[in-house]
Amino acid sequence: MxxxxxxxxxxxxxxxxxxxxxxxxxxxxxxxxxxxxxxxxxxxxxxxxxRQWLASGAAIHIIAGDKQIDPADCNTLTQATGSSERTTAHPITATGALRQTGSITLSAMSSSPLDAWNATPGMADVLGISMTRQAATGVWISSQLAQTLHAREGDDLATAHGSMHIAGVFAWPDDSRDQRIAYAILIPTASSGPYDECWATITPDNPDAASLLNATAVATPGSAPATQTKQANAALGSNLDLAAxxxxxxxxxxxxxxxxxxxxxxxxxxxxxxxxxxxxxxxxxxxxxxxxxxxxxxxxxxxxxxxxxxxxxxxxxxxxxxxxxxxxxxxxxxxxxxxxxxxxxxxxxxxxxxxxxxxxxxxxxxxx
Incomplete structure (x- = not known):
């Protein structure tokens, strides 16, 4: 046929x-x-x-050490590549360094000074602050503090040392995550001098990538080495192997x-x-x-x-x-x-x- x-x-x-x-x-x-x-x-x-893992802050890993963190090394962690089957090409998607610099007294809370932290620009990506807000001059505060002060992005806060502009508000609810920055003022600062902590967002979760935070620590005579890392929020567990x-x-x-x-x-x-x-x-x-x-x-x-x-x-x-x-x-x-x-x-x-x-x-x- x-x-x-x-x-x-x-x-x-x-x-x-x-x-x-x-x-x-x-x-x-x-x-x-x-x-x-x-x-x-x-x-x-x-x-x-x-999404819940990321929103809870469980993907954020922290290494802390009093003036033992090199901010330059912290910033370069995003360039690290993974080699095991559990890693993506760049498992560390965002990094930023923090350094405590005393306290700031707000006129509205004169009896309760707030901790002040210097933060490298990369910290904005870790906290989910938009590029538009990153470009603005001013400080960053958490959603909890903004709610307490009835303030929002773009407002000015009266302090004991003058007015302070709110450039960005980042989501930071009280859900078992690290609350040290919930009621604190984060001041964007250039990466210079030693810092106290390095924060890194790792997604998907990867123990090998988390261990890279140890590379940001520098030895300080008389101080214990900063070799222990922790999650910003461990309520959902310490490991989320979604690939498996x-x-x-x-x-x-x-x-x-x-x-x-x-x-x-x-x-x-x-x-x-x-x-x-x-x-x-x-x-x-x-x-x-x-x-x-x-x-x-x-x-x-x-x-x-x-x-x-x-x-x-x-x-x-x-x-x-x-x-x-x-x-x-x-x-x-x-x-x-x-x-x-x-x-x-x-x-x-x-x-x-x-x-x-x-x-x-x-x-x-x-x-x-």
Whole structure:
């Protein structure tokens, strides 16, 4: 048979309902969508866990030592690269150094002086202060202190030594995180002289990257070495290995249901037509041409089902987590959706191989 004849034969089978294309497509679509949605729900839960980890300050690691921190070394930690499978190219995404410089007395709180800290410019990235606020001249205060003072960014605070402009307010709730800067004034200062602490945001969590903070410490005669690091907030635990959780998630195995189902549908749908196929072989039609016809018919129901599932997945993730995340999440499901196209054709080939000309009369005799 010529190729146009094969396509024509396939088209007639599809239009007439012989192929049962709609039924096959609906079943495959339902299985693929269900398996992918279960897996996506698990991934979205991990992403939410990661957001909570970052928002809580658990990703911020601190090394402290009285005038034992080199701010220049602290600032260069963001250039460190990871080599193990648990690291990203630059696991330390932000760093900043702090140095306590006495206290500041506000006119509104004259009986309660606030600690004053010098902070290197990089501290703004650690605390989540926007680039616009970083460019402004002034001090940084926490959301707790701003609420207590009924102040906001852009306001001026009256102090015992004159007016002080609030350049930025950073989120720092009372949720078990380090509260030393909750009621303190952070003064952006150039990186000069020794500092007391180095803060680093490490995401994803990585013990090897956290140990790099030790490289910022300098030896000071008569003082204990600054070699101990801690988290700004340890309430959520000390380790969040989302990469391992992602690789080991139980819902990942559910995705195999899609290619397996595609193969089974192809086998069952062709076996249901075994009398027709055996009769065609009996009349002398080449097996290769019959297989080509069946392959086109299999593609006719498998491709729309899988494309529809991919579109539904994208729409679901776009609604739940936004368009920027939808494409990435949909891409995680595409390998096994694509594999289902191949397994459907494998199922067609297996079913064709199981049907022989000599079985025609047996098939006819046992028909129901």
């Amino acid at each position: 010529k190729f146009p004849s094969i396509v024509s034969e396939s088209w007639r089978d599809i239009v007439s309902g012989t192929t049962r294309a709609i039924t096959c497509a609906v079943i495959l679509f339902a299985v693929a969508l269900t398996a992918c949605l279960f897996d996506l729900t698990s991934i979205l839960a991990m992403q939410e866990q990661s 959780s992602y690789r080991q998630r139980a819902t990942r195995t559910m995705l195999c249901a899609t290619p397996i189902t595609a193969m089974l549908i192809a086998i069952v749908s062709l076996r249901a037509r075994r009398i027709e196929i055996a009769d065609n072989l009996h009349m002398g039609l080449p097996r290769q041409d019959i297989w080509k016809t069946q392959a086109i018919e299999t593609l006719a129901w498998s491709l729309p089902a899988l494309l529809g599932a991919a579109a539904a997945i994208y729409l679901f993730t776009a609604i739940v987590s936004g368009r920027s995340n939808a494409l990435t999440l949909t891409a995680t499901q595409l390998p096994l959706l694509s594999a289902a196209l191949a397994t459907a054709q494998i199922g067609t080939l297996m079913a064709m191989a199981s049907i022989q000309t000599k079985q025609l009369f047996a098939f006819f005799k046992n028909r129901q």
